[in-house]
Amino acid sequence: MEKYEKIRVVGRGAYGTVHLCLRIADKKQVIIKQIPVEQMTKEERQAALNEVKVLSMLSHPNIIQYYENFLEDKALMIEILKFLAQMLLSIQHVHSKQILHRDLKTQNILLDRKREVVKIGDFGISKVLSSKSKAYTVVGTPCYISPELCEGKPYNQKSDIWALGCVLYELASLKRAFEAANLPALILKIMRGTFAPISEIYSEDLRTLILSMLHLDPNRRPHINQIMAQPIVINALMNLHTDMGKLPCTRIHRPVPTTARNPLSSKPPALSSVFSWGSGSASPIKLQLPTSDTQVTQVSTGRTQKAAVTKNGRLFVWETSAMGTDTLIPGATDGHTHSLVPRYLEGQSAVNIQHVACGDLFTACLTGTCLLLAKIVEALLGYGVIQVSCGASHVLAVTNEHEVFAWGRGDNGRLGLGSQESYSSPQLVPIPESLRPSSVHCGVDCSAVLTLDNKLLCCGNGTCSKSIEEVHCFCQSLCHPVENLLIKAVAMGTSHTVAVTVEGHCYAFGSNQFGQLGNQSINTRQPQQVKSLDANKITMVACGDTFTVAVTEYGDVYSWGNSSRGRLGRSDEETCIPQKVTFTGEEQFSVVSISCSHGNTLLATRHYK
Incomplete structure (x- = not known):
């Protein structure tokens, strides 16, 4: 595009x-x-290709004219980082010997038969430098040469960094960064640093890295070690060091001894776990999953339901089931106990669920092209809906074109439509053109929107939007210091809100009647940082009615606020100081999703292998 x-x-x-x-x-x-x-x-793909083929064959003033078709790839990120990590290690080794490659290009980067191992070759024009010398000879493939080479200036290892940036750009865009019909035009493009923008399908970290490697000033290009220290690269390097060189193992099936004390010990370890607490349960309870190999990617809980989405796009809910034996003693009380049993959504075999959100008495599911409630939301067919959120009685959805739609009850202006009217079908929400929504979040009687540039927009009940009065249209939060912060996550309870900055700091505002703001202050209007979590980087946050739960980058879970009916996942007294939630007998895991509603919490984890 x-x-x-x-x-x-x-x-x-x-x-x-x-x-x-x-x-x-x-x-x-x-x-x-x-x-x-x-x-x-x-079949649908073939029909689309047929349409392109037919159009390309026709030329008539009364038929639309065909120009071209193209496909934008959206699944290259992991491969790119896998290859980049190996290229960085090899170039680091070359540079450590005071050697310049001087001809880095895609043709000189080879892959093994399985396309997993990278080998850099063709060192025919490499040059050994002394510790203080710089090279002067103009060599290399024209499309990959650096601006300093074009100008005939001395160059060093930063020219290899430029070439590697060109290779990385080519991997991401599937075309060269610099191309022209003739050499003078190519040199002019390189010296001006003129190339097409990198697609936004890639993360900002990857795009920023490529741009830094293609900086016109070699002194401002990162050193090879600085590139390897980038968070996006460190993860790829870690995976490389743990995966490379591993030997294939043949599973040996040994019979389980008949004297084994645990008949289930031969079962493979679970890939995911889902925990629930609150509503009378004072500690986390592991919920049953449909199968032992179920991988849960997202969960949501409402007042009356709990739902989860699996890695392969299946949706299931937990239903209450009575278990026990009937008693024959007259006048005896019911001897049944209740457990939560998972059940897959019926008739979903042809639908791939990507996201689920639970309201008070309803559930909305995102299929990638539209929403499902009791049926398909036809008004949103054709829109690229990427995320949905449910309040007690209203729904918000955001598209890949950064449009926001709202429907349901409009009391307090929670829909952001400029009034308190209710709507039974999706309505386009007016958002200032300069702001591009990326996610939506519903509270009980208010709503919030986060933008691509990490701005927080609020509307609805004045207590939750942190304004004196109700706000009927989405507007940027003007409360200090939130107005000056970059917000990456937000959660809303019945009467309080918690926001997380890109640095991982927590700010809470609203009612503090039960200590749900994480401090002892009685100032309910001024957002305040949860100071006791300062030493932790918070990645996820969720709010119940009168309590708050936060997750750190290392998977630790903290809760604070009202402790009645097990809201905090422990039997402590009510506390305004965040305390860690304990998961007894569990191996190490990472948290993949968390949801709170009213007095209960649902948390999904992924187990470390």
């Missing part, structure tokens, strides 16, 4: 979105039909 600039959406259908675009090369307006082929069946 780098050759086109989107102007506006002119149509939507069940199979795609139609955009009016400006072709940058000749400033001509064209129509682009964007079809989500990754969500199609084989």
Whole structure:
């Protein structure tokens, strides 16, 4: 899409979105039909290809003219980092010997048969440098040479960093960063640093890394060790060191001794666990999963239901089941106990669920193309919905075009539509054009939106939006210091809100009647940092009615506020100081999802192998 600039959406259908675009090369307006082929069946993809093929064969003034078709890849991130980690290690070794490669390019980067191991070759024009010398000879493949080489200036290891940046750009964009019809034009492009933007399908960290490696000033390009210290690269290097060189193992099936004390000891370890507490349970209880190999990626809890989404796109809920034996003694009380039993959503075999959100008496599911409640939300067919949130009686959804839709009860202005009217179908929410929503969050009678640039927008009940009065349209929070902070996560309880900054600091505001703000202050209007969590980087947060739960980057879980009916996951007294929740007998795990509603919490984990 780098050759086109989107102007506006002119149509939507069940199979795609139609955009009016400006072709940058000749400033001509064209129509682009964007079809989500990754969500199609084989037959639907073939039908789309047939449409392209037929259009390309036709040329008539009364038939729309065909220009081109293209496919933007969305699944390259992991492979790119896997290859980058190996290239960095090899170049680090080369540079440690005071050697410049001087001809790094994709043709000189080889893969093994399984496309897992990277080998850098062709050192024919490499040069050994003394500790203080710089090279002067103009060598290398033109598309990958650095600006300083183009200008005939002395160069050093930073020229290899430039070439590696070109390779990384090519892996991400599937085309070269610098191309031209002739050498003078190519040199001019390189010296100006002119190349198409990197697609936003990749993370900001990866895009920023590539841009830094392609900086015109070699002194401002990162050193090889600085690149390897980037968080996005460290994870790839860690995976590389733990995976490379491992030997394939043949599983040996040994019979289980008949004298084994635990007949279940031969079962494979579980991949995920889901815990629940509150509603009378004073400590985390591990819930039953449909199968031992179920991998849970997201959970949500409402007043009356608990739901989860699996890695393979299945949705299941936990239903209460009575267990016990009937008594024959007249006048005896019911001897049944109740347990939560998982049940898959019926009729879901052809639908891939990506996200679930529970309201008070309803559940909304995101399939990737639309929402499911009791049925498909037809008004959103054709929209690329990426996330949904449910309040007690209203729903918000955000699309990949950064549009927000709201429906349900409109009391207190919680829908952000400028009034208190209720709507039974999705309504487009007015958001300032300069702001691009990325996620939506519903409270009981209020709502919040987070933008791509980490701004927090609020509407609804004045207590939760932190304004004196109700706010009927989404507006940026003006409370100090939140107005100046970059917010990456937010959660809303009945009468309080907790926001997490990109640095991992917690700020709480609203009612502090039960200590749910994490401090002893009685100031309910001014957002305050939860100081006792200062030593931890918070990654997730959830709010119940009168309590708060937070998760750190290392998987520790803290809770504070009202402790009645087991809300805090322990039998402590009510506390405004965050205390750690204990998971007895559990191996180490990472938390993948957390949800709170009213007086209960649902938490999903992934076990370390």
